[in-house]
Amino acid sequence: MLWKLLLTTLVMVVSIHEAIGEDQPRLYAGPGRICNVDVVFVIDESWSVSSTWYSLAKQFAIDVLRCCGYLHDVWVGVIPYHCVPRTQVPLGPRDAQPIHMMMREGGLTRTGVAIRFMKDTSNFRDDVPRAAIVMTDGYSMDNVAAAATAAMAAGIQMYAVSLGDPGQVDLNALATIAGSPDRVFNMDNPCRVAFRILADLCKSSGVPGCYYAEKDAFLPLGSSFDMRPEMCGECNCSEEGLSCRAVGCPLRNPPCQNPVDIATRCCPVCADDGNVPVGCLYNGAIIPVGEEYKPDDCTTCTCPAAGAEPVCVAQACIALYCPNPVHIVGQCCPVCPGCLYDGVLIPVGSNYKPDPCTFCPCPYAGATVVCAVVDCAAPPCTNVVTPPGQCCPVCIGCEHDDGLILPGQEYEESPCVTCSCPAAGAEPLCVAMACMPLPCDDGNYISIAGQCCPVCDSDAPDGCLYRDGTSTILIPVGVDYKPTPCKLVRCFAAGDDPAVASMDCAPPSCPDPVNIAGKCCPACLSFTYS
Numbered sequence: 001m002l003w004k005l006l007l008t009t010l011v012m013v014v015s016i017h018e019a020i021g022e023d024q025p026r027l028y029a030g031p032g033r034i035c036n037v038d039v040v041f042v043i044d045e046s047w048s049v050s051s052t053w054y055s056l057a058k059q060f061a062i063d064v065l066r067c068c069g070y071l072h073d074v075w076v077g078v079i080p081y082h083c084v085p086r087t088q089v090p091l092g093p094r095d096a097q098p099i100h101m102m103m104r105e106g107g108l109t110r111t112g113v114a115i116r117f118m119k120d121t122s123n124f125r126d127d128v129p130r131a132a133i134v135m136t137d138g139y140s141m142d143n144v145a146a147a148a149t150a151a152m153a154a155g156i157q158m159y160a161v162s163l164g165d166p167g168q169v170d171l172n173a174l175a176t177i178a179g180s181p182d183r184v185f186n187m188d189n190p191c192r193v194a195f196r197i198l199a200d201l202c203k204s205s206g207v208p209g210c211y212y213a214e215k216d217a218f219l220p221l222g223s224s225f226d227m228r229p230e231m232c233g234e235c236n237c238s239e240e241g242l243s244c245r246a247v248g249c250p251l252r253n254p255p256c257q258n259p260v261d262i263a264t265r266c267c268p269v270c271a272d273d274g275n276v277p278v279g280c281l282y283n284g285a286i287i288p289v290g291e292e293y294k295p296d297d298c299t300t301c302t303c304p305a306a307g308a309e310p311v312c313v314a315q316a317c318i319a320l321y322c323p324n325p326v327h328i329v330g331q332c333c334p335v336c337p338g339c340l341y342d343g344v345l346i347p348v349g350s351n352y353k354p355d356p357c358t359f360c361p362c363p364y365a366g367a368t369v370v371c372a373v374v375d376c377a378a379p380p381c382t383n384v385v386t387p388p389g390q391c392c393p394v395c396i397g398c399e400h401d402d403g404l405i406l407p408g409q410e411y412e413e414s415p416c417v418t419c420s421c422p423a424a425g426a427e428p429l430c431v432a433m434a435c436m437p438l439p440c441d442d443g444n445y446i447s448i449a450g451q452c453c454p455v456c457d458s459d460a461p462d463g464c465l466y467r468d469g470t471s472t473i474l475i476p477v478g479v480d481y482k483p484t485p486c487k488l489v490r491c492f493a494a495g496d497d498p499a500v501a502s503m504d505c506a507p508p509s510c511p512d513p514v515n516i517a518g519k520c521c522p523a524c525l526s527f528t529y530s
Contacts (some may be wrong), residue, residue: 035072035202044136046109050291067194082107082115111140112147129201138170201347210242217327234264262284278306298332335366358392395425403517416452449481464491464498486520
């Protein structure tokens with residue numbers, strides 16, 4: 001028995017601590033067991049992928065790294081490719097700046113060559129899980145399947161991200177690259193990809209706390225557990241790591257001749273003293289009447305009466321549908337290493353955003369996710385847009401009765417009135433031009449299309465008369481006049497009626513089109529990622 005071996009009081013302290021770089025923020029979620037992962041992005045820069053999609057791919061790679069957080073030691077490498085791959089960012093500690101600086105070269109597409117290049121030249125760390133994220137539209141001029149199979153055989157977990165408009169991507173080819181359709185992602189949510197990689201490759205990724213190797217289980221931060229029945233002592237998990245203290249039993253002099261093990265206590269009692277409790281015998285130890293004894297995390301035993309057989313009840317566990325479930329010290333059933341929400345495993349302490357307005361936190365492993373939705377205040381304008389990745393709509397210009405005036409641009413409300421926008425959401429500034437009195441001999445004058453001030457009839461050019469509301473204007477021959485943004489009037493011959501044409505608008509290709517002052521059709525405004 002252990003207590004017989006411990007002739008003197010023995011104190012053993014074991015410290016387990018994973019260091020975190022000083023340039024990273026302090027982790028209040030717990031020291032955890034830092035998850036080491038090597039990730040290489042293989043990004044298609046061929047002519048098959050537009051420059052816009054290539055820019056989005058760079059930002060997506062940066063966002064994936066941000067989603068990993070600082071709880072994990074993620075090394076990153078980047079290999080752009082067309083017909084020839086090249087190492088833009090050698091595999092090493094993550095740094096977003098070189099990814100920002102990448103320039104697209106263009107060329108033919110040879111994805112298979114790029115995957116083989118990644119497998120053969122990436123300096124993966126020994127004994128560290130490795131992954132490759134291939135970002136492409138799936139169209140390649142070489143054998144992608146063989147290269148992807150070779151990479152997976154080399155221990156590289158493959159993932160694919162579609163790079164192109166819906167319907168313009170070969171999803172079957174991406175599934176071949178990734179080895180499974182469930183490892184193929186689009187670009188709408190980079191955290192979904194990051195969390196999937198961590199869940200697949202890092203058993204401890206979603207459980208900040210301390211790893212206890214003897215039980216292959218995790219101890220949450222601030223928790224402790226009794227080391228029985230293995231030995232007498234206690235283990236604690238703090239921000240400094242895991243520390244375990246084993247303590248021997250008090251000595252007797254003279255030694256006890258009839259020690260009796262009590263299942264619920266660390267040290268035996270001495271029958272010579274007459275203080276052995278009544279109870280039930282279980283594996284050579286006594287379970288006292290009225291006490292509970294847990295021989296393991298899943299079994300609870302009680303003693304109904306002195307000398308009776310102990311009653312033991314085992315807990316059953318439900319099936320988990322998440323990768324790499326983990327055990328928590330003191331809990332019977334394994335839990336998902338994080339919180340499972342809509343097919344996404346959220347690491348503990350992380351927030352998952354299924355859309356820009358919804359935040360889904362994971363407070364502890366296996367918790368039920370309760371999401372919060374941002375309530376946006378109404379912006380002080382009607383022409384609003386929602387920039388990509390942002391939740392709330394914003395004003396992007398100045399409201400005018402004729403539409404939106406963008407900052408820095410001018411709008412000609414009429415030939416005599418010009419308006420500008422000093423700042424988004426502000427009132428437009430309009431300046432009117434004054435006309436001098438006309439010294440016409442006959443006192444007759446006429447307005448010319450596109451001009452602020454009228455002219456004397458005798459000075460008017462040849463053209464066509466056009467009645468615009470309550471007034472009549474002269475449109476010179478060959479001149480186009482737009483009484484409204486969607487109507488065009490032209491004079492082909494002096495004295496004739498002018499030709500009038502109306503413009504039809506195609507359905508807008510964006511969810512938030514805006515009416516621009518002076519423009520006929522609602523416009524889709526593009527935004528640049530920063």
